[in-house]
Amino acid sequence: MTSFAHFNFNVLDLKRSLAFYERALGLRPVREKPAPDGSFRLVYLGDGQTGFTLELTWLRDRTEPYDLGEGEYHLAFVTDRYDELHALHAEMGCICLENEAMGVYFIEDPDGYWLEILPLRG
Template identity: 60%
Template sequence: MKFTFAHNNFNVMNLEKSLKFYEKALGLKEVRRKCAEDGSFILVYLEDGESRHQLELTWLRDWEKDSYNLGDNEFHLAFYVDDMDAALALHKEMNCVCFENPAMGIYFINDPDNYWIEIIPAR
């Protein structure tokens, strides 16, 4: 028996805002979408064009709160980047850098729903 990664899911408040963020900040593109027949949810799958791993964004029509409780867990996605300086400059321009760790050579950005994404230099 063998398991392989399929996707991670983030629930989002504003699907269009999140799609624009993930495309501009990380170059992710929509590859498929599933809409509930009753309009209660939309699932959008994003890919980086390199790996098979996907990010699933879920929008829920009937979510009545103004944000998601992300708890105290330090869960996050992580991305390698081939040009750390250019990436950091872009993310600073987007005002989405939430934590820098120069000693480790990494930093984190946060998306419109405050999910953290680690940026790591390609080795």
């Protein structure tokens, strides 16, 4: 059997990213792994409902933003609070694309990663 464990984003400013993910999506740290020498820190964020985690990797010596290539990928979230989150994300100024025909939108995190927000459909 094979199952998902986590997904990784490398981040330039860990404190800023942690604040973004908690405010925008309610994700909170569920475990951390700091390097003994302080050269990196891994923080795993959970949603409190599933076992899936988003790993944020911070590298102490990294000073340049990450090259995300053409950005032709994203991480998707489904929510039963779609309208509420849309209002929050509009207030935060992080909505980067809306597809009203499909009933979805995307937000962009501080490092340029795109996150799709999907309504829970019955």
